[in-house]
Amino acid sequence: MSSDTAISVRNVSKTYRTYEHPLHALASRLSGGRVGRFREFHALSDVSIDIAKGESIGILGRNGSGKSTLLQVICGIRQATHGTVNVTGRISALLELGSGFHPDMTGRENVLLQxxxxxxxxxxxxxRFDDIAAFADIGEYLDQPMNTFSSGMMLxxxxxxxVQVSPDILIVDEALVVGDALFQKRCHAKIRRMRDSGLTLVLVSHDYEMVRNMTNRALLLDHGLVQALGSTRDVTRHYRKMLFEEEARLWAGTDAGTLPASRPEPYEPASSYGIGGATITGVRILGSNQQPCGVFAAGELISIEIATRIDAQLDHLNIGVVxxxxxxxxxxxxxxxxxxxAIWAGIKPGEVLWDRAFEAGDEVIMKLVLEGNLGVGKYEVQAVVSRELQKQYGAQQILHWRDEAGFFRVDMNPASYVFGGVTDLHGTATFVA
Incomplete structure (x- = not known):
């Protein structure tokens, strides 16, 4: 294990036995595992990863993918069935909410115990206690038994x-989802400061947006197997693709999901996915002169043209951007x-495009015009063509999705109009007294 490595996981597997009847479990324990009918469940299978000191890594995957089991093995809470784990440095872990706390002891006693x-x-x-108490900010409850705490107070x-015990490695497993918005903001800010000071961060979350913002590398697990390991950007794309493919399989079992789709030309698997039926063939970003443009002034109109080829008989289409x-x-x-x-709600006039039907071979160009009220920075455009099976979001089939369909930059003239952040809320200021 290199001196620059904080965590080294080598060929780790974790297998559990599930018994058909409690008596089989008892017989197994009494016989040292020689007797008792059981099945084996492989929570982790041959997982390997090295995490460098000061690195921030996210672990992604659906429920049951092995994320929490891997963290428990790293922390020493569970023993691997096979493989080795080596850790250099002090680990501080936020795993299952309340884990490690004794419910009958007070908050203060639990802090000292930890x-x-x-x-x-x-x-x-x-x-360290005053700093812990100040950050937790739960007042007199610190001296009350933990079984009187709400989930938010426990978090x-x-x-x-x-975070106040100066860990070298911080491991967080979904815990922050129960906190209120203000406390979550404080937690994220604290983690970023610690990360920037050399902390090694391992973050597990279903929220791949948070993982993408907080980490620079990611691991994707599925049924205990490593599906992807690399930059957070690439792995979150892979994860989204995997979720879309699962959704496609679910739709395929319904009447609505029956789609005589074909995709004559292969598309890039890393940045493009969907169940088929339509293909985004091109995306153009246009300036106010309707010419291709990559740099906009704050407030300038942004037009985005999405060219789509229809590959099957379709209706209820939606063409959009992220x-x-x-x-x-x-x-x-x-x-x-x-x-x-908005048209159905009477807010906007115009033709409802959802009612249109298309035939295989149709070529469609959808033009979206957006008020470019964006702050200074660089932006990515993702394009999507989907079927919306109800007159509201909630029953959607992604036919084709393209990451990195385009990029543009927004600049601002500091002498004329300036605002901070990622969007312009058109503020006004008035003296009222």
Whole structure:
């Protein structure tokens, strides 16, 4: 294991036995595993990864993919069935909410207990206690039993304890989802400061947007197997593609999902996916003069043309875009179906495009015109053509999705009009007294 490596996981597998009857489990225990009918469940299968000191890595995957099991093996909570794990440095972990806390002990007692488990003396934890209490900000509840805490209070204390013990490695498993918005913001800011100071971060979340913003590398697990390992950008794309493919299989079992689709030309698997039926063949970003443009002034109209080839008889189409910062933050999503909904609601006039039917071989160009009220920065355009099976979002088939369909930059003239952030909210200022 290199001196620059914080965590080394080598060929780790974790297998559980599931028994058909409690008596079989008892017989197995009494016989040392020689007797008792069971099945084997492989939570992890031959997983290997090296995490460098100071690196931030995300672990993605659906429920049951093995994410939490891997973290528990890294933390030493569970033993691997096969393989080895080596860790250099002090680990602080936020795993299942409330794990490691004794429900009958007070918050203060639990903080001191957690410190003792991590090797701190009582005096050392007492010296840190005021900082922990200030960050947790739960007041007099610190001296109440943990079984009186709400989930949010438990998270506050767990996070405050985890980050105030100066860990070399911080492991977070979905815990922050229960916190209120203000506390989540404080947690994210604290993690970023620690990360920028050399902390090794391992983050598990279903929210791939958060993973993309907080980490620079990612691991994707599915049924205990490594599906992808690489840059967070590439792995989150792979994860989204996997989710879309699963959705396609589910749709295929319904009448609505029956689609005589073909895709005559292969498309890039890394950045493009969908169930077929239509193909985005081109995307153009146009300026106010309707010419291709890559640089816009703040407030300038942005036109985006999406050329789509129809590969099967289709109706109920939606053609739209998602605009993101290069860091992955979703700024805006909008398409023809959003406009249709506004027309149905009487908010906008115009023709409902959802009612149109298309035949295989049709070529469609949809032009979306957006008020470019974006802040200074670089942006990615993602394009999508989908079927919307209801007159509202919630029953959607992604026919074709393209990441990185286009890029543009927004500049601002500091002498004329300036605002901060990613979007212009058209503020006004008035003296009222």
């Amino acid at each position: 410190g003792a488990i991590m090797g701190f003396t009582q005096d050392e934890m007492e010296a 506050r204390l767990a996070f405050a304890t985890a 605009i993101r910062t290069l860091e992955g933050l979703k700024v805006y999503s909008w398409g023809s179906f959003n406009q249709d909904i």
